[in-house]
Amino acid sequence: MTSQESSDIMNTSSQLPAPKYTPALKTWFDFLYYLSGLAMLVGAGFILVVGLNIPGEISERHTDIEYWFNATVIANDVTAAASEIMQVDGKLKLNNTSGRAAFFIANTDSILISGIFSLLAFYNLRKLFANLATQRIFDLENVAYVKKLGLLILVYSLVSPFLTYLCGMAILAEIGEFHKQLQLSPYVSIPIEGILISGALLVLAQILEYAFQMKQEQSLTI
Amino acid sequence: MSKAIKINLDMVMLQRKMSLTELSERVGITMANLSTLKTGKAKAIRFSTLLALCEALDCKPGDLIQLEED
Secondary structure, rough: OOOHHHHHHHHHHHHOOOOOHHHHHHHHHHHHHHHHHHHHHHHHHHHHHHHOOOOHHHHHHHHHEEEEEEEEEEEEOOOOOOOOEEEEEEEEEEEOOOHHHHHHHHHHHHHHHHHHHHHHHHHHHHHHHHHOOOOOOHHHHHHHHHHHHHHHHHHHHHHHHHHHHHHHHHHHHHOOEEEEEEEEEEEOOOHHHHHHHHHHHHHHHHHHHHHHHHHHHHEOOO | OEEEEOHHHHHHHHOOOOOOOHHHHHHHHOOOHHHHHHHHOOOOOOHHHHHHHHHHOOOOOHEEEEEEEO
């Protein structure tokens, strides 16, 4: 396609073929956006109801906590050939802990903070797809949505490892690092894919901005 | 001192006593686009448009385009 042909296409949106998948995708992201909002509300309710019902007396607490940890399983027998039997990392469920603040910290990070980021991401995506569905493609509004999405993923990718580490430390400060044969430590993992995706989105936003300027110049060429 | 290209469509149309509607019909350019040209909002002009305007107004490109210094 020559530059003239492509600029003619940009100039007359009515010549573009009707979008096939964007209306369906817009509906899908609308659904995910409202589902995230609902999940956050339900999650906040769950944290409050369950968390406030945890007994004040430490000996009466049997809190289940699910969070990101590094765990080392230690041999029961000190004379065993290998003292460390197994090392695992990831989301672990710890049953019957004496944690109360730990419950709030784990769930606030897992449900509310991740929820806010998801909600903001879905908000930008649904706005973007709403514009694409109406054939508003090379638009400054879309540039802003793609840029916001990229920045959001970048911030989340950079902040979440620190947050997970700090929350893990706070949880372990309450429930303890050693549990019979289990030794826990905070989990840290930098989501490199998030950083790569955010970089690609920021580049895409820049390309869209150039395309918008080209389209504007094209529309003012008589 | 900055320089700019100015389209003298107004003046040439006045000299030829041609209305915007008539020019639009002769050249085959919409009134909106001719108005964009007249008001100086246009960023560029195609050779084909310039040729059509020159033919319709019986003038040379230099009559329509002028270098202006601020």
